Amino acid sequence: MEGPADVLEVVVMSIVSRGFRGRRRDSNQRLPPGQYLTDDFPVLSAGPTPRISLDDWEFTVVTELGQSHRWSWKELTGLSAESVTADIHCVTRWSKLDTAWRGVSIDTLLADVETAADFALIHSYGGYSTNLPLEDLLDGKAWVAYEYNGQELAPEHGGPARLLVPHLYFWKSAKWVRGIELMPQDFPGFWEQLGYHDYGDPWREQRYQGD
């Protein structure tokens, strides 16, 4: 597999496409640049949907000093949960407004975790990973979500539980999440190693490296 520098080159010609008018029903202030609205919930995953038994499921936070904090499924779902309504934005350009989730705030999970880390690498069942600054997980900005629209989260959407970080492009909201590795330095995750933006702010249209 080639590195990101080989994968992503940018070729741009700035031109008007003759006769193109477009649909123009997506002029919504809640829609970031370059996005269109969908009522569906498209699925994008790099591999097969992992099969995870709830008996074996666990969520682990590992600090930069190697200290582990673990929650079984029963322990996680026993923590106080929050209902979250959020707009979500996929780097493949669809956005979906007012999606309804329920899950545990990362603030709750990290409340008793001693750390001086600035970065987090999220790990998933199936091998996926994604990175983000720790502060983007804190202060009511991120959850481990296990319900969508009042139902348990379907496997193709990341069930039994996925990260929910709605203020960043949705690849950061890792499906089938299994843990957080806290780190003093940034380390690129799966798509971040393949040419996608390190941070992924949809309002600044940070889709690919160099944006």
Next chain:
Amino acid sequence: MERRRETATASTLVLDVPGWPGHQPGQHLDVRLTADDGYQAARSYSLAAPADGDRVEITVQRVPDGEVSSYLADATQSDDAVEVRGPVGGWFVWNPQGDSRPVLLVAGGSGVVPLMAMIRSRDGARPAPPFRLIYSVRSPDDRIYDQELRRRATEDGDLDVTFIYTRTAPGGEARPVGRISADDLSMYGFPVVEEPIVYVCGPTGFVERVSDLLIDLGHDPAKIKTERFGPSGP
């Protein structure tokens, strides 16, 4: 740009992109359209073939109400220009130079496009590993690249192409119409012991089903790469 009609609803566009840096089979590009008042819309499309210098191909399946696909599939003329960016995506790719493992390709509908880029890249791979394509379509009219796939399968002893018809089959087809099954994947794919690398591309439900069947057959989930499109269903 040139347009080549593939089926009633799919067209291939050949774009001249000065300075195109080349790409790997399986990657896509972003197409952005701009109206004369500045309104813009962009979508990603799979590259359908290896680059030929500055010429790249995408195949666009017109989707109902698709504001970009309908423009690309129907409205464009040969001297029209669009903005492109890419190549994008570095996971769902096959490396013609470095990978000698057998390759199983499983396509649903227009999911065949990035897989066709891999098949067309066989020409540049020496020696090319064996490829098998299992291509599920509703009816014979929905086959994209039909003639080229048949020609390649005839000329290339290491390429097998099998069509799976879900609604209507051509006369003489022995397999009853129906969704792709574990038997289809065993019969027309590679045995698990040959450890093929597998690429599955199609609508979400199709990809979920095929990857589940492959895992049930004993294929290693880590060797299955998927690309999905469309809604998740009801």
